[in-house]
Structure formats: C-alpha cells, structure tokens
Amino acid sequence: MPPYPESVARLRSRRTPTSALWVPLLVVSLMTAGCAAPTTASGPAPGTTRWPSATSSPQRSPQPTASAPTDARPTASAPTQAAAPPTGSAAFLASPVPARAFRRDGHPVVYLTFDDGPSPTGTLAMIAVLQRHHATATFFDIGQNAQAHPDLVRAEIAAGESVGGHTWTHPHLRTLTRAEVATQLESTRDLLRSLGAPARCFRPPYGETDRTVNGVARSLNLHRYLWTTESMDWTKVSAIDALTTALAGLRAGAIIVFHDWVPQTPQVVDQFLTIAESRGYDAAALPC
Numbered sequence: 001m002p003p004y005p006e007s008v009a010r011l012r013s014r015r016t017p018t019s020a021l022w023v024p025l026l027v028v029s030l031m032t033a034g035c036a037a038p039t040t041a042s043g044p045a046p047g048t049t050r051w052p053s054a055t056s057s058p059q060r061s062p063q064p065t066a067s068a069p070t071d072a073r074p075t076a077s078a079p080t081q082a083a084a085p086p087t088g089s090a091a092f093l094a095s096p097v098p099a100r101a102f103r104r105d106g107h108p109v110v111y112l113t114f115d116d117g118p119s120p121t122g123t124l125a126m127i128a129v130l131q132r133h134h135a136t137a138t139f140f141d142i143g144q145n146a147q148a149h150p151d152l153v154r155a156e157i158a159a160g161e162s163v164g165g166h167t168w169t170h171p172h173l174r175t176l177t178r179a180e181v182a183t184q185l186e187s188t189r190d191l192l193r194s195l196g197a198p199a200r201c202f203r204p205p206y207g208e209t210d211r212t213v214n215g216v217a218r219s220l221n222l223h224r225y226l227w228t229t230e231s232m233d234w235t236k237v238s239a240i241d242a243l244t245t246a247l248a249g250l251r252a253g254a255i256i257v258f259h260d261w262v263p264q265t266p267q268v269v270d271q272f273l274t275i276a277e278s279r280g281y282d283a284a285a286l287p288c
Helices: 008-014 023-032 090-094 123-132 143-146 150-158 178-194 211-220 240-250 267-276
Strands: 107-119 138-141 162-165 256-259 281-286
Touching: 107 123, 107 267, 123 150, 123 267, 138 143, 138 150, 143 178, 150 162, 150 178, 162 178, 178 211, 178 256, 256 267
Parallel strands: 107 138, 107 256, 107 281, 138 162
Antiparallel strands: none
C-alpha cells in the first residue's frame, strides 16, 4: 500500500500517464537500441522476466517533450557541484543550490529520484541497490513519513543520498492557500534539517505548481525539482514496462522518477543501473 492516505492513492490512479501517446514509439526505438520489448506469449516461460540486455548499444531513444523540467541547464556551462558547508552553520541552511551537472569526468550523468518515502518496506532495499552499483540518488520524502521513520531518513543521509521535501501530507498544492502551502513546505524542510539533511530542495506532489507555490518556495530558499521522465512504477505496470519507460528517458542530465515504496522498484532500478553503466552513465544525487 502506498505510504499516504487512500484518498491520495485514488487521486493518483485517475492521473492519465503523460507517456500514453508516445510509449509505442519508445518501445520500437528501444528495440533498435538493443532493449527487449515486453515479453509476449511466445517468449520465456511464465514467471520469468526478460530484461533488456546490459550490453545494448549506447544509442539514445527519443525523449518526451511534454514534461521537460523548468530547471534544466545548458550542458556547456553546467558547473561542478560545490562542497556543502558544515551541517548546522548558517551557510549550510542558506547557501544556494548549485546547478546539476550533465557530465562528470567525461561521463554523462543521470539522476534517479524516489518519491513518497521513506518506506519501511522499500527504502533500505533501495539504498542497498544504489550502494551495490556505487551510485547515489535523491529521496524526496513526505514529512509525515519522515516523522514516523526518522531512522530511515538518517540511513539515506548516511549512505550519501540527497534528501529533499515532498510536502508534509502529499496534497494538491494548487488547491491550498499561501499559508497552507508554506506550512506544507516549511514543516517538512525543518524536520529533514533536524535529522541532518540540508533539505534545500523539494518536489511538488503530482508535479503541480503555480505562482503561489513558486513564491512560497523562493521565500523559504527551496529549489524546485521536477523531472524529465516518470517510470510509472506506481501504477500497475509490470517491472519490464517500468524499466522500458525509464530507459526511454536515459540521457545526460535526465531526472527520472521512481518510488521506493513500490515492491518491484528495487529490481527495476538494479536493472536500470546495470544498463546505464554499460552505456557509460554515472548515477548521481541532485544537488540539494
């Protein structure tokens, strides 16, 4: 079950995936790049999953354009992330978030992000997968979940992951007053900071934002991160479909959304990282 109220889960289920119109084209392109399409009746025996080959050609698939993030930076001028000031200092809380890099040491960089945690059934498994691949990622935690499982937030921080806010209760921010938006963002930020994270960034639930949300975020010195690709792992798609959708967005500087409470997602991320590494990618945490 998702770690937020049932009403939120129902709202999520009514959201039409933005990839519905371009997924067929992506699958054809992925097959050209060496990735297997979802298993058919003539494929492997039931219960087996045929993952895309880790030795696939580093050819990139066409990318969706409808959900391109507003925080994208030109690749030519992307600066290297600066070292964070010591925890607890004024600079630690107020220093600006540097731009994300598109390449690092000659390798293209991809950013994996995990929403809605921390999850007692999935967060530690996700951290283990990341460590096995010597990768880092960003966890956008819901405030009430972080309050219930502070040990998991500390585990994320100890593993070198970035931790940002995902509001306190996962509401539709555009339906709230300015004061209510401020409470959602500030309460989550303050809790994460009390647990040791800089928490200088956040992700609005459902990717919904407006002038009020943006203004509150600026007043709280919070940087907003959206995404370039959703894996759609939170829906009832198969593991292979979630992997195929995520791989469709693999490119330098991409920000890909997963959810650490979904049971199959650690397996999907394990396969994603194996393929991304074979194509020369590094997986990094967002500057947060």
